[in-house]
Amino acid sequence: MLKTKISIIGGVGHVGLPLAFSLASKKFDVTSIDVDKKKIEKIKKKVLPFKEKGLKELIKKQDKMSIRFTENYNFIKKSKIVFITLGTPIDEYFNPNFAIFFDNFEKIIPFLRNGQTIILRSTVYPGTTRKIEKILKKKKLKIGLAFCPERISQGNGVKELVNLPQIISASDNKTYNLCAKIFRNLTPNIIKTNFEEAEVTKLFCNTWRYLKFAIANQFYTICKDKNLNFEVIRNAMMYKYDRAKDFPKSGFAAGPCLLKDTMQLSAYSRQLFTFGHSAMLVNETLPEFLINDLKKNKKIYNVKVGILGMAFKANNDDIRDSLAFKLKKKLEYEGCKVYCSDIYLKDRNFVSTKKILNTCKIIFIGCPHDQYKKIKFKKNIKVVDCWGFI
Ligand SMILES: NC(=O)c1ccc[n+]([C@@H]2O[C@H](COP(=O)([O-])OP(=O)(O)OC[C@H]3O[C@@H](n4cnc5c(N)ncnc54)[C@H](O)[C@@H]3O)[C@@H](O)[C@H]2O)c1
Structure with missing residues (x-):
């Protein structure tokens, strides 16, 4: 029987894609949502969009997993868990560029519904998760929020997702337990912190x-x-x-x-x-x-x-x-x-x-x-x- 429905925003990126396949191979029902049409088409044709150890084998097996790749945000509505793995760049003056992340988050909001859990996985400027929590509250959305940083080294994601301990910070115990349950499918080692500690770590x-x-x-x-x-x-x-x-x-x-x-x-x-x-x-x-x-x-x-x-x-x-x-x-x-x-x-x-x-x-x-x-x-x-x- 398939486990929880998960969508991953930024789901064909360097962080999103290894995560998507790793979760799908653990029998989660995964939808990778991304604006990059070219990469989506490549993956559907079982072509690697970038070099990543262990991903070639997983891409070939995609028909045997419950995984799909799309630009369609409507899939967010059907998901219990929404991962966000969008980029968080700095500007030309080496300052964090908050606008890109928050603008992208605003685009996701219309598709969210009460009872879902959002897991931020991008590397964020400390305080970002708290700001997202306030935005959700303002929109009167009763959504569990977690920041669970990705610590893979580029190109080794598939291997490291199951070897590295996972830091989890969550808005409440229920959300923490849910995140821990999901990540335990990948790694036995979980570390609990608050939002700011996880972001700074x-x-x-x-x-x-x-x-x-x-x-x-x-x-x-x-x-x-x-x-x-x-x-x-x-x-x-x-x-x-x-x-x-x-x-x-x-x-x-x-x-x-x-x-x-x-x-x-x-x-x-x-x-x-x-x-x-x-x-x-x-x-x-x-x-x-x-x-x-x-x-x-x-x-x-x-x-x-x-x-x-x-x-x-x-x-x-x-x-x-x-x-x-x-x-x-x-x-x-x-x-x-x-x-x-x-x-x-x-x-x-x-x-x-x-x-x-x-x-x-x-x-x-x-x-x-x-x-x-x-x-x-x-x-x-x-x-x-x-x-x-x-
Ligand atoms: N690359 C790494 O090894 C690595 C490791 C740990 C953490 N991180 C962090 O993870 C985050 C993502 O990094 P990355 O390397 O995967 O970046 P990436 O550029 O490879 O992936 C981001 C993806 O988001 C997509 N995207 C952009 N805007 C979108 C939107 N509005 N809706 C849907 N999809 C959208 C892009 O098309 C892209 O595929 C960053 O914060 C980075 O610092 C990266």
């Missing part, structure tokens, strides 16, 4: 990661300035030394979450979060550092330069906020003729790996996809690799 998690990457990147730049090998030092630090075992590698710290959430935390702390700003300065200026370092020994004006890998993360096809594009822009500003390539991305402006290897005397590793490890670079090619990859 999520921001702390991402900000902590972003700061760790920034430290690694700053150490990397120190090593470059002093002509030292960062990788050798990193290995020496970490070898059989548990206190340094989570010290990250250097490389572009980018993507749709880490910088955004660090800046949300900064806005929340009334811009007193100076560590966050320092981390942003280190991570965001790494492309410029690499170019300046290169220019110490090489003329780059009018030179053909290649970038291998444009995604923000290895073995992934997501380009959101990828620093490889910032690198491209800066190189062009320096007068280079830039060729971009990525084995996982189709873009008419990109060229093949082969073309880059045959054309460019300087090649940057923009994203360390495993496949690039096999490349044997010619001796006369200068490879710029901030990842310790080659």
